[in-house]
Amino acid sequence: MNDVADAAAASAARQTERLKLTEIFFSLQGEARDAGWPTVFVRLTGCPLRCTYCDTTYSFYGGQWWEIDAILTEVARHGARHVCVTGGEPLAQKRCLQLLEKLCDAGYAVSLETSGALDIAGVDPRVSRVLDVKTPGSGEEARNLWSNLPLLTAHDQVKFVICSREDFDWAKQILAQHRLHEVCDVLFSPSAGQVEARALADWIIEEKLPVRFQMQLHKILWGEEPGR
Numbered sequence: 001m002n003d004v005a006d007a008a009a010a011s012a013a014r015q016t017e018r019l020k021l022t023e024i025f026f027s028l029q030g031e032a033r034d035a036g037w038p039t040v041f042v043r044l045t046g047c048p049l050r051c052t053y054c055d056t057t058y059s060f061y062g063g064q065w066w067e068i069d070a071i072l073t074e075v076a077r078h079g080a081r082h083v084c085v086t087g088g089e090p091l092a093q094k095r096c097l098q099l100l101e102k103l104c105d106a107g108y109a110v111s112l113e114t115s116g117a118l119d120i121a122g123v124d125p126r127v128s129r130v131l132d133v134k135t136p137g138s139g140e141e142a143r144n145l146w147s148n149l150p151l152l153t154a155h156d157q158v159k160f161v162i163c164s165r166e167d168f169d170w171a172k173q174i175l176a177q178h179r180l181h182e183v184c185d186v187l188f189s190p191s192a193g194q195v196e197a198r199a200l201a202d203w204i205i206e207e208k209l210p211v212r213f214q215m216q217l218h219k220i221l222w223g224e225e226p227g228r
Contacts, residue, residue: 019071019095020045020063022088026078030217032130032157033185034111039082040075044096047088049115051138053161053191059088068099072106086113091120100124117143120151129156135170137163137191149178156184160211163191168203181210189214 022043029039043056045063066074075083083103090096091114103110104126111128114120117140120129131148134140138161152158158180160171171188180186188211190200201213 017068017095017098018065019068019093019099021066021071022059022063024071024074026080028217028221029082029084029111030219030221031189031214032111032113032159032187033128034082034084034109035214035217037082038080039084040078040080042071042075042083042085042099044085044087044090044093046092047115048092049089049117049134049140049143051115051134051140051161053138053163053194055192056086056088068095068102071099072102075103075108076106081109082111083108084111084113089115089118091118091123097122097124100127115140115143116148117145119145120148125153125155130159131156132159132161133171133174135160135163135167137161137167137194149180152180152183154184157187158184159187159189161189161191162200163194165203167191167195168200172207172209175209175211186211187214188212189216192216192219 022045024042026040029035029037043059045059047060085096085100090112100110100112101124104124110126111130112123113130116132116134120131123129134144162168162171175181175186188200188204190197197215204211204213
């Protein structure tokens with residue numbers, strides 16, 4: 001009887017160390033500070049936001065349950081130093097914090113792509129948090145958790161996806177109000193199909209903004225192909 005109880009307890013413990021994943025794949029990092037580095041991507045399933053420009057809607061539903069140790073085994077199989085935990089919104093699954101800690105303990109350079117709508121305080125400080133600030137054009141401006149901004153460090157990054165000139169002017173105001181460029185790297189990206197990349201680049205130059213212009217390298221190389 002004790003053996004049965006022990007087995008049940010062990011099974012329950014394993015259940016608490018699982019995450020629902022949409023995919024794990026190996027590619028080049030297409031965005032942010034580590035753009036161009038061979039990277040293992042761990043894409044968690046689910047997101048409470050519905051941004052107008054989202055290009056990973058396939059991660060909203062479905063997915064498969066993985067034990068965290070199995071995730072680490074699969075990451076190790078690719079032999080890369082860089083690991084990006086993304087989604088969806090990875091922080092919507094509480095055990096994401098455990099995964100991030102274990103990846104750091106294993107010696108990886110870990111980044112987290114998060115919407116900025118959920119609290120980042122519990123994220124391991126070794127992780128580079130790539131935090132979105134949702135512009136009005138995203139349709140999710142009201143979901144910005146402004147209390148995240150004072151938590152940022154030089155190890156982190158802030159990203160604005162620009163959907164219009166109005167978004168650009170709004171982002172410029174937020175940048176100045178919170179002096180984000182004095183804290184960490186700030187990234188401005190054009191929303192595909194809404195703002196031409198050259199137009200955004202010109203606006204940044206004209207306004208002399210202390211931000212980094214970026215485009216999605218993976219889309220230039222592989223288009224909308226999933227797992228890239």
